[in-house]
């Protein structure tokens with residue numbers, strides 16, 4: 479049954495999503511209309527990959543959170559489904575915050591999300607109480623459970639916060655459901671709680687998976703926890719990070735903690751800790767497992783620090799990253815765009831062993847919707863000083879990626895991309911040294927850039943602000959480099975996304 483609030487959101491998106499079509503990237507998912515943040519409920523269900531998201535259809539700013547909904551068969555072309563959840567119950571009246579989804583043994587689809595309910599303390603200060611709630615449905619319509627919330631302050635261990643208790647990630651192992659949930663411990667910094675249940679309605683607290691101890695930011699949001707390549711991975715999105723070398727920047731970050739997990743004792747032992755993405759616009763990851771056993775991750779390709787940087791008159795704010803296949807290799811999380819993208823390849827332009835020592839363009843290498851790989855190595859014995867790849871370029875604009883082999887530092891810079899906001903426009907990060915060799919793969923989709931370095935060892939995502947007509951791509955170096963270049967355009971159906979209402 480859909481409430482008046484949910485029906486209003488569904489009517490609104492059906493009526494207005496067409497206005498946003500001209501702003502939509504070609505193969506990255508955006509909201510039908512309005513605001514999008516975290517990915518939610520990413521899962522495979524009855525022949526489709528479903529992706530829900532934090533959603534405020536009515537404006538390009540964050541507001542009372544709904545869950546928007548889309549599905550796909552290949553992660554590239556998406557079909558919008560009607561909004562799935564609206565904040566229409568007393569326990570979620572201030573928002574249906576982030577959560578996740580799982581198929582129940584009887585074939586129904588279960589969403590576990592955070593309900594937010596604002597209350598006023600005796601001293602007059604307002605607090606957002608957070609609890610975990612479920613909704614069960616068929617892949618299109620969802621019914622909130624009559625005994626919600628299923629996890630509330632009575633389920634918290636001593637010292638845990640009653641206010642910061644959110645973003646449950648659920649999974650099933652045999653007959654048991656598990657969920658990791660973010661919270662704050664008594665030192666004010668984040669910790670991740672583990673719960674288990676036989677029916678997803680009655681939960682039992684198992685313990686703390688890992689805790690921040692004020693070392694990697696403070697509150698840890700959007701946890702995810704899964705086995706991969708003989709290791710166990712915990713992903714979190716910390717708030718209030720303090721910079722650490724070039725690994726972590728200040729503010730909102732994303733962190734991969736890789737280690738081992740003892741299922742019996744529920745003990746996670748972390749071995750490696752590093753950033754998930756080194757770019758400017760990346761937060762709140764969520765993963766799922768495909769039927770063929772791949773672990774796929776998406777994230778919000780935006781950042782809380784720049785949420786007021788809207789384009790005037792725009793109908794959309796926020797996008798998802800293109801889904802990434804994950805692996806663990808040598809203690810690192812490896813990320814590469816899902817292989818389904820290759821099905822859409824067209825107009826392959828290839829260069830082999832091109833030697834350059836100044837700025838140049840290569841015939842046929844230009845555009846704003848493409849998949850570009852550039853392999854760089856020194857020419858002869860002498861290592862070059864730097865190599866720079868510029869995309870989205872015209873006389874005034876250009877976003878560049880520059881590699882200095884002597885320091886091993888990659889710099890991304892979007893300061894000349896038409897952005898009028900006084901925000902961070904560049905970042906630097908350290909890559910592994912390979913004697914001057916580096917491989918850069920760029921997914922470019924209108925204003926969205928995702929960079930993958932050395933076959934997914936590192937990733938950096940950022941958004942551009944300039945005009946989409948800046949289509950040139952240039953290559954430049956100080957000292958001689960040898961380049962191999964592969965560019966593919968993408969043969970996508972017009973608009974990329976399906977139309978809402980097709981399955982109503």
Ligand code: FRU
Nearest residue numbers: 516532575576644645699762
């Ligand atoms: C992370 C987050 C979550 C919360 C949601 C609210 O970006 O702050 O912790 O559930 O966004 O929209």
